[in-house]
Every structure is written in structure tokens, then in C-alpha cells.
Amino acid sequence: MKYSIRILCIFYYITPIFCHAQTDTTFLNSEWKETDKVNANYYRLRTKLGDRQYVVEDHYLDGQIQMRGHYSQFVPANEDSIGNPAHNGIFVYYDNYSNTKTAEGELSLGKKTGRWKDYFVNSEYLKAEYEFNDGQLDGKAVYYDSLTHKVMLEGYYTANKQTGKWKTYYVPSGKLAKKFFFGDGEAIGSAKYFYESGELMAEGKCNEHTGREGEWTYYDKYAFVTKTETFLHDTLDGRCRKYKVWFSSRSYANCLWQEYYYKQGVLCDTVKVFDINTGKLKYSAVMKDGKLDGAYSLYNQNHLEKTGNFKDSLRMGTWKEFYPGTDKIQSEANYTNGKLDGIMTTFDKDGHKKSELHYEKGWQSGTQKKYYGNGKLKSVETWDYNEPEGPAIYYDSVTGQPNRELTYFTDKTNLMELNGYCANYYEPGIIKTEGILMYGEKNGEWKFYDEYGRLSSIKYFERGLLSGSFIQYYTRTGKKAVEGYFVNNKREGLFKYYFKNSDSLSCLERYRNDSMEGHFVYYHEPGIIKSKGDYKANVREGKWEFYYYNGQMKSTEYYKGGIKNGPARYYDSVSGNLIESGNYLNDSADGEWIFQQTVEPIRSVIVHFTNGQANGSLIVYDANKRPILKGNYNHDKKDGLWAGYYPQSNQILIQANFKNDILTGDMDIYYPNSKKMISQTYDSDGQKTSEKYFDENNRPLEQPDLKMRLTIDKEMKGLAGYILNTPE
Structure with a gap:
């Protein structure tokens, strides 16, 4: 009979409600009570299908449906509520934004019956499926993952209580994650957790309301026990143990590592830690309310190493420590x-x-x-x-x-009260300084030591000020590093600096009233001068000479007030030949500079500078002192007409126009007979706009021939860098 009623309900549900039906409209407020249209939040359409059949639809004011269901008799909206016995048949509920179903199933006398389905919002995918009987969960229930839509939990209910076998699954693999049992109306059942690869992870008892109960055992993927824990209402309460696997060359074993106790989730009583290699006690401690409180013992090789007592995790009373491995x-x-x-x-x-x-x-x-x-x-x-x-x-x-x-x-x-010998220490027994104090101030000879007790310097003081000889040492070798003289905390006279592993000088400096003054000499190594010259008022003054490591002259420069001013000469490290010469003005290249070159056919380059920038003419000469390139710079940038020449004939080889270092306008390359070989045109951005080729008789060519290529490769050698780039 019930089956026939269901078929009839479904038939009426899918029958258009306007067929031989009467429909009335009721407006409802936010509390689902009847009201007028002005104060309404919803409206209800009630369609009579027969003497005892009504289809009711609740809508939002924008027309979106909220619910559609079947009633077995007329129920005024003010008297309608969840569980009304007039609710008989299929009911469907909708989301107010997406207009998609959120739930559907059958009601009998206002109570859920049969299979019900829940849906994810704005989706056609199932969220859960349940079986109901007389309004209670009774039968299989399945829950789905929101992303993969695969089963993530399934089991059975009896009279709204979990019963029998329940399973949870890993998502998205679908592998079993957890298995637990509830039996015959009892809340407590067994539970098992699994690794995604299938191995048992943990097992114990659980309660659907209070969680884990009793002893739980945990395993690694190789079935070794890793720990056991005792629970009361899902809170640690009782003995707990941890295990480690002990391996040898021939066997292995699961060994007790730690043992401890909890009371209502708080560590208490004695905690023990064992050596998994020997099984012997490693240390023990008494806990109270989660804190160390009581006797504590630490063991080493079966011997007591440390013992004492704690109070609120702080050491209290007598503590003893023993030499490791002994008593x-x-x-x-x-x-x-x-x-x-x-x-x-x-x-x-x-x-x-x-x-x-x-x-x-x-x-x-x-x-x-x-x-x-x-x-x-x-x-x-x-x-x-x-x-x-x-x-x-x-x-x-x-x-x-x-x-x-x-x-x-x-x-x-109060140092002012100290007179006589005084020593300062890094720590007891390791001296830092020693000397004589007079009314709290250093006086006479004082010695200073590094943290290893090695002499680092000897200084002389007068009423707290450095006055007299000064010697500093390399502490590892004990050899002198520096020696000089101070007057009232200021360097005065000759200071000598020595190489670390010899008694030879590395530098000679002269001071007047703590200012560098006089002739200075610096060395690469013993006897090989690196540089020499004069200082005045702490800056270089006059001529300075610099030398290569092989003793060859490297350069000569003139200084005024610490900056380069005057002629400068630079030399090759092997031949000793002059390779660069010119003049500095206020530390910047100024005037004519000559650069000696060895790239064929170039022998020398003359460039004019202003304030360190190439500014004016550039002329490149060959070995016979004939010009092979002429051009002009403006603030370090090529500007105007540049021309290159054949070395043997002074005939034009190439000429090009530059503006602000950009090739602009025409660039032409010529044969030795003065006929044009290549003609190119560039725009203001340096982009080539046209290119033409000619033979030696000025006849146009489609592309460069072999002779043209060989001529360019030979004659342009050494000049291309000057045409395209600023020389260094």
C-alpha cells in the first residue's frame, strides 16, 4: 500500500500544477507567518490536486523557489511547521542563490522516511545519502568529498545511533583510512586507522560521544609498535609508552624507550627513559601537574651521572654529579x-x-x-x-x-684609589694587561696580551696618556709587527712596520703631531719597493713612484693636497716601455694623453681630455707616425666626422658621421683607388636605413664579393673598435 502511495505522489509531483488545479497565493514574513504583500519576505503557492492532495511551493519575493512539497490536507500557513502530520510525499529544498537542490526525500506524517539526499550548494553533486524510518536515521549512510565527489565516510545507523561497521577513506585515492565498530546500541566500539598504503596505523576503543577510551596502540608501516597511550574520554589518562626499533647486523627488536603517566591530560608520576641498546634505565624523573617535581636521576653506562630534586621544574636542594662511567x-x-x-x-x-x-x-x-x-x-x-x-x-x-x-x-x-702594580684578566689565570697605576691612571710600561696569554704589545704611559715607545707584536710568532713613538696619545716621528714572518720592513711612515708627514716607503716583500713618496698633513704631496713586483717602474704621479695634479706616466711591466702618459687636473685626466698600442697597424693614440672626459680630437698613428684615423669627442661621445686612412697611401678608407655617440647619416668605405666600396645610411637612432655595394669601377653590386671582404678584413683591422667604441 505504501508503495502505491509513493507512486501516486510522484505522479502528482511531475504533473503540471496548472492542469485541472486550483492555486492560491499566501504572503509570509521572515517568521513564516501570514502577512500582507508589503511586509512579506516569501510567498506560498498552494495548488489543490484532489480532495486530499496539495502541492505547496515556497518562493522568495524574486521568484526563486525555496521548497516544494506534498501535503495530504489543507494547512494554514500560520499553523504549518516542521513535522506537521499533513506533510506526506516528496519534499525538495533549494538554495536561494543558485536555485539548485540542497536536499530531497519523502515525508510520511511529517517524519522523514526512506532515502534522503543532501547536495553541495550550487552543485548537482551529492553531499550525503541517508536511510530514515519514522523520522530516525535507520540504515546505511554515505558521505561524499566536496572536491572529488568520492565516498569519504560510510556506515549504518539504528534508531539514530551509529551501529555496526563504519569506514572512512583517503581522498582522492579512495583507500581505507579508518575502520571502527559500534555494536547493538552500545556507544563503545573498536576503531582502526590505516596508512594510505594499507598498513595498520593505530587501533583501540572509541566512543561516538567522548572519543578515544582505554589503551590505544600505534604502529609504523612495518608493523612495529611505536607507542601505546591510555585515554579517558579522549584525554590522556594512565600509562603511556614509546618504542624504538633496535637494529643489529643480524636481527632487530622493538625496544621500550620511554614510559610515563598522565592524569587528565597532565604528565604526572615517574617518567622513565631507557637506553634501547642495553635496555638499562637512562634517566627517571618525577612529574606533578606537568612539571618536574621530585627526584631526578640521570644514568650513563649503568652508572649514576647526575642526581637531585626538582620543585616546579626548578632545581632544589643538593645535587650531585659523577664522572661519566664511574661512581x-x-x-x-x-x-x-x-x-x-x-x-x-x-x-x-x-x-x-x-x-x-x-x-x-x-x-x-x-x-x-x-x-x-x-x-x-x-x-x-x-x-x-x-x-x-x-x-x-x-x-x-x-x-x-x-x-x-x-x-x-x-x-x-674606584680606580683613583689604586696605586702600584695592577693586572687585568680575561678570566682567572689568563692575563689581559699588566702595569703600574698611579692614582688610578696608567704610568710607565704596560704589557697587553691576547686571550691565549701571548704578548701582543708594550706601551708606555704618562698620567694615563700614551707617551714613549710603542711596540706591537705578531702574537703567533712573537716577532715585531709595528714600532714607533707616542707623545700625549699622538704618533710622533718614524713608525716601522714589519712583515709577519721576517724582520724586514714592510712600510716606513713618518708622523708629526699624529699627522702623516714626510717620506713614506712601502714594500711588496723584503727589499722590493712597492711605492714611495711624501705625505703632508695626512695626504700625498708631490711626486709618487709605484713599482711592479719585479722591480720595474709601474707609474709616476704627482699629487697636490692628496689628489692627482700634474704629469703622469705609466709603464709596461715586462719591457719597461712607456705605455700611457698625460696630465691630471684635480684628479681627472686633462689635456693631451698619449696611449702606446701594439695592435697592427696602430702604434699610438692621442686623445684630448677635459675633466676626465674625452673632449676634442683623437688621432691614431701607425708605426711610421702617419695618421690612420681622425675624429672628435664631445664629453666622452663621438661627435662629427670620423675618417680612417689606408696606411700606405693616406687615401680615405672609411668616413662616418656621429652625433652624441650615435652613427647618424652616411658611412662610406672606399677602395684604395678612392672609388666607393660600400655606402650606408643611418637614421637619428643609429638604425641602418640603406646599404649599397660597388666594385672598383663604381658599378653597383648585389652583395659584397670576396675581394671586398678581404680588403675590409685587412685594412679595417684595429680601426673598427675606434669607429664603433670609445677607446679605453
Whole structure:
């Protein structure tokens, strides 16, 4: 009978509602109550199909449909609600923007029955499918992924409760990801998780409302257990363990690595860590409310290495440390709120006391004692805030008698009260400086050392100012690096600089009142001069000479006030021949410069400069001092007519016009008989606009012949760079 009713409902659903039907319209407000058209948010179309059959459509005011369903009797809109027994038949719901279906299924006496479908918004793809019975989920349910539209979850319901086997899947591969079971109305069931490649990942019990319960076991892809955890209502509560796989050349095993406990998600009780190679305890610690609180022990090779107590994760009370792999104590110290506080005693491996160090709230302060291996006192120092300050006594290891007494000072010390010998240290035992203080100021000889205790310099002071000889050393070799003289903190007279691995001079400098003044000499290596000249008021003055490493003259330059002014000459490193000469004005090339060349057929180039820029004529000469190229520069750019010549005849070889360094207008190349060989025309942007070729009798050619190519290759050699580029 129910099947017949469904067929009848579907028939009426697809029958045009205007066929032998009566339709009325009702306007509804936002609360789905009847209202007038002015205050309406929706309107309802009710079509009577028969005595007990109505089709109801709810629409937005713009005409978009919101719902279409079948009623078995007339229900006023004000009395209509979800679950009304008059709802009988197929119901379809729509999205208000896309006008696509969001859900559809059958209602019987206002309750869902049979298969219902949910759709993704603005899509024809299924979101989920369910089976209902008397308004409750009852039967298979399938859920789909929004992107791939593949199944991602499926299982069964009985009376709205999950029951039987449920599965989740990896997307998009569709491989099984999770499998869990719910049995006969009970909420608790087993669950299994899988790697996408199919191997078991984890298993345990779960509750659909509270999550994981009891012990869960986790696996790697090779079926080795990686950890076990205990849960109460999806919160860690109970014993947990972690495992690591131990490998040897012939076998492997799954070994316990860590063991710890949780109470309501917080670490508590004893935490243990084991050595997976030996199975021995590595360390143990007591936890409380997630913090270290209680005894702590660290082991090494089955021997205790460190032991003590924590309070709120801070060290408290007595802590002992032992030499690794032995039971011999290395140190014993007291802590308060995580900081060293009180006496810390250290011992050597033979059990002899090495030191008694006093701490206050983490700072090394007060009397500090150190001992020799024979038990005799080595030193007694006074410290304040982690650095020595005040009196210190050092003792002889044999007699036990004091052999040195010092007073340490810091930035807080009033230096004006200090007189006599004074030493400063990088750290105890590693001296930094030493010398005499007079009313807190350096006086006389002072020695300075690097962090390894090697002498780095000797300086002389007078009332705190450098005055007297000065020597600086290469600390690795102990050889002199620099020696000179200071007067009132200023360099005065001759300063000598030495090479690192010899006693030979690398530089001679002269100073007057801390200003470079006089003749200076610099060396490439012992005995080989690099440069020499004079300084005046800290800048170069007059003639300076520069030399190659082989001793050949490199250049001569003249300076005035530290900048180049006057003639300059530059020489070849091998032949010693002059290769460049000219004049500088205020550090810029100025006037006529001559460049010697060795590229055939060029022998020399004369260029005129102004303020460092080529400005004026350029002439290129061959070996017979005949001009083979003439041109003109304007502010470093080719300008006007440029002409090249055959070396043997002075006949025109090439001529071209330039403007602002751009080839513009005509460029012509000639045969030795003065006949035109090539004629080219360029626009203002330097782009070629035409090109013509001629033979030696001035007859036009379609393209260059072999003779023309050979002539250009031979005669233009060396000149092309000057025609196309500014010479360097």
C-alpha cells in the first residue's frame, strides 16, 4: 500500500500544477507567518490536486523557489511547521542563490522516511545519502568529498545511533583510512586507522560521544609498535609508552624507550627513559601537574651521572654529579629555586678536592678556594657577581706558602684609589694587561696580551696618556709587527712596520703631531719597493713612484693636497716601455694623453681630455707616425666626422658621421683607388636605413664579393673598435 502511495505522489509531483488545479497565493514574513504583500519576505503557492492532495511551493519575493512539497490536507500557513502530520510525499529544498537542490526525500506524517539526499550548494553533486524510518536515521549512510565527489565516510545507523561497521577513506585515492565498530546500541566500539598504503596505523576503543577510551596502540608501516597511550574520554589518562626499533647486523627488536603517566591530560608520576641498546634505565624523573617535581636521576653506562630534586621544574636542594662511567663524584652543590646557592664543591677523579666555590642566588660571590691535587691550597679569591673583585692570594704547590698577592678591580671599583702594580684578566689565570697605576691612571710600561696569554704589545704611559715607545707584536710568532713613538696619545716621528714572518720592513711612515708627514716607503716583500713618496698633513704631496713586483717602474704621479695634479706616466711591466702618459687636473685626466698600442697597424693614440672626459680630437698613428684615423669627442661621445686612412697611401678608407655617440647619416668605405666600396645610411637612432655595394669601377653590386671582404678584413683591422667604441 505504501508503495502505491509513493507512486501516486510522484505522479502528482511531475504533473503540471496548472492542469485541472486550483492555486492560491499566501504572503509570509521572515517568521513564516501570514502577512500582507508589503511586509512579506516569501510567498506560498498552494495548488489543490484532489480532495486530499496539495502541492505547496515556497518562493522568495524574486521568484526563486525555496521548497516544494506534498501535503495530504489543507494547512494554514500560520499553523504549518516542521513535522506537521499533513506533510506526506516528496519534499525538495533549494538554495536561494543558485536555485539548485540542497536536499530531497519523502515525508510520511511529517517524519522523514526512506532515502534522503543532501547536495553541495550550487552543485548537482551529492553531499550525503541517508536511510530514515519514522523520522530516525535507520540504515546505511554515505558521505561524499566536496572536491572529488568520492565516498569519504560510510556506515549504518539504528534508531539514530551509529551501529555496526563504519569506514572512512583517503581522498582522492579512495583507500581505507579508518575502520571502527559500534555494536547493538552500545556507544563503545573498536576503531582502526590505516596508512594510505594499507598498513595498520593505530587501533583501540572509541566512543561516538567522548572519543578515544582505554589503551590505544600505534604502529609504523612495518608493523612495529611505536607507542601505546591510555585515554579517558579522549584525554590522556594512565600509562603511556614509546618504542624504538633496535637494529643489529643480524636481527632487530622493538625496544621500550620511554614510559610515563598522565592524569587528565597532565604528565604526572615517574617518567622513565631507557637506553634501547642495553635496555638499562637512562634517566627517571618525577612529574606533578606537568612539571618536574621530585627526584631526578640521570644514568650513563649503568652508572649514576647526575642526581637531585626538582620543585616546579626548578632545581632544589643538593645535587650531585659523577664522572661519566664511574661512581666517582665530580661535584656537589646546593640549589634554591633553580639557582646555585651556597657552597659548590668539586673533586678530581682521585677524590681530591679541587675547589670550594661560593654562590649567592646564582652569582659566584664571596670567598672562592681552589686546591692542588696534593690537597694544598692553591688560591683564595674574592668574587662579586661572577667576577673577581678585591684581594686574592696564590700559594706555592710545594711549600704551601703565599707567592703572590693581588687586588682585582672591576668597572665598579674606584680606580683613583689604586696605586702600584695592577693586572687585568680575561678570566682567572689568563692575563689581559699588566702595569703600574698611579692614582688610578696608567704610568710607565704596560704589557697587553691576547686571550691565549701571548704578548701582543708594550706601551708606555704618562698620567694615563700614551707617551714613549710603542711596540706591537705578531702574537703567533712573537716577532715585531709595528714600532714607533707616542707623545700625549699622538704618533710622533718614524713608525716601522714589519712583515709577519721576517724582520724586514714592510712600510716606513713618518708622523708629526699624529699627522702623516714626510717620506713614506712601502714594500711588496723584503727589499722590493712597492711605492714611495711624501705625505703632508695626512695626504700625498708631490711626486709618487709605484713599482711592479719585479722591480720595474709601474707609474709616476704627482699629487697636490692628496689628489692627482700634474704629469703622469705609466709603464709596461715586462719591457719597461712607456705605455700611457698625460696630465691630471684635480684628479681627472686633462689635456693631451698619449696611449702606446701594439695592435697592427696602430702604434699610438692621442686623445684630448677635459675633466676626465674625452673632449676634442683623437688621432691614431701607425708605426711610421702617419695618421690612420681622425675624429672628435664631445664629453666622452663621438661627435662629427670620423675618417680612417689606408696606411700606405693616406687615401680615405672609411668616413662616418656621429652625433652624441650615435652613427647618424652616411658611412662610406672606399677602395684604395678612392672609388666607393660600400655606402650606408643611418637614421637619428643609429638604425641602418640603406646599404649599397660597388666594385672598383663604381658599378653597383648585389652583395659584397670576396675581394671586398678581404680588403675590409685587412685594412679595417684595429680601426673598427675606434669607429664603433670609445677607446679605453
